[in-house]
Amino acid sequence: MIELADVLDARERVESVARHTPLEYSHSFSSMTGAAVHPKLEVFQRTGSFKLRGATNRIATLSADEQAAGVVTASAGNHAQGVALAATRADVDSVVVMPEHAPIAKVKATRSYGAEVVLHGEDYDAAQARAHEIEADDGRTYVHAFDDPTVMAGQGTIGLEIVEDCPDVDTVVVPIGGGGLIAGIATAVKAKSPDTRVIGVEAEGAPSAAQSLQQGNIQKLDGVDTIADGIATRKVGDRTFEVIEKRVDEVVTVSDPEIAVAITTLLERSKTLVEGAGAVPMAAILAEAFEYGDDEVIVPALCGGNIDLNMLRTVVMRGLVETGRYLRLRTTLADQPGSLEQLIGIISAERANIYAIQHDRTSRDTGMTATEVEIDLETRGEDHVAALLDELEASGYDVDVLV
Incomplete structure (x- = not known):
């Protein structure tokens, strides 16, 4: 079981290599949630992740x-x-x-x-x-990725920075994969600010810590499935689990769509690129995966920014779909002049923007005198999507939402 002294010793070894990363108040996320959200921007660490701290120590x-x-x-x-x-x-x-x-x-x-x-x-x-x-x-x-006391102590230097930069913090929200990060942060935070809550967040597709806490002993998953590859671990660490049991107040999970929304929103509203594993704390706040009050001072530890660009494209598109910003629909038109123009007129009147249109006259699901049409649209939110679909159905179109 590591203690505060181990984290303080680690800081002396780590500070010449790792940066003291920013912790800033976010007007955007505070307005969206009603809490006072101060992201810990460990995404700006050298190598783009907190892992440098534990490895250096x-x-x-x-x-x-x-x-x-x-x-x-x-x-x-x-x-x-x-x-x-x-x-x-x-x-x-x-x-x-x-x-x-x-x-x-x-x-x-x-x-x-x-x-x-x-x-x-x-x-x-x-x-x-x-x-x-x-x-x-x-x-x-x-050099273990998480289940090592010196690695945990190195990651715990983030907790020292959080308490020093935000002394009135009520809740710290931390990702959990193997547990080294939250074990270190919880050790530092609970020693320096005992009343501060520490909330751990896992992906629904890799919930080893959550299941282990429920069962009272470490559970190894048969497999993992999540876009948050940095926390896609089948088993929480033996040493880290001891610390989690003692010093972490609650562990919650978030879904991949919720993670995608967090990544997209961070990129759009804060101009901050965060990978899936680093985004789960913000996903938990936005999805209200744990209870918090108005004006509660919350520090989500955004601890990784190394997202693959191909994955980013997929995640951003999913985030737009989840927030009603992108819509792909399919419907059937009479295969005659003016049919497509009439459909586009309704879409235009509802102020949706067309990205692409695809005709398919060969589909076996349509009659010989009809054509199947798929349309990709830019929309302005869930209410806008609902209004557009209602108008299309009211106009006699049988619409399938594809994404």
Whole structure:
């Protein structure tokens, strides 16, 4: 069980490498929620993630012989980059095993920081097993992504910064994958500000900590399924779970659509790019996954910004769909002059903007004298979508909403 003294010691080792990241009041999110929301912008950390802190602290504690032998780790991406940079700065050789389907941007970044990257397995657990084989074969020190006291203490330096920069904080909201981040932050926050709540957030598709708390012992999931790849972990750590049980007030989950909305809203309203794992605290606030009061001072720890650009495109589109900003519908028209113009006239009158139109005269679902039409539309919100669909149906169109 790590204590405040461990986190304070970690700060002395970490502060020369990791940045003290901003914590700023958000007018936009405060207005949207009624709370006083102060995001902790760890997305602006070097490597784009908090993982640098724990990796730096762990590597700083290696003996001379361990430094000479090098380190190895497994990671979905952010811990990989943290270990790579921390090891390179300490002149320690590093090998990082990443899942075969890790985001390309994270793989390239890890290599650019100086690590040898090995791609292996479908998920983090498979990559971890391969990393332990390399550990045994080469005599390297394994740097765990979360279940290590020095790693937890390094991540806990974020908690010190939160309490110092926002001393009146009521609630801190933190992502949970393996649990190293929240274990460290909760240790620092509860020691410095005992009345402050610490809320953990997991993706619905990877709820190991939530299920473990419900059962009273650690539960290993059969699989994970979430866009938040940075917290797609099948099992919370043994050491981290002890801290979570003792110092975390509540653990909640959010869905992938809620995460997509948070990413999209952060990008649009705050001009801040956050990956899925880093966005879950804001998703929990927006979705009211836990109870909070008006003007409650809430600090969501936005702890990762390394989202794959292909994933970003998909996530933003899903976020627009979920908030009624994008609509794809299908309907059937008589295959005669003027039919499409009449449909477009209704859409135009309702002030929706057309992105694309596709005709299909060969669909087996339509008659020989009809044509199937799919239309992509820019809309202005859920009420606007409802009004448009009502008007189309009132005008005699049988409409299917595709997305």
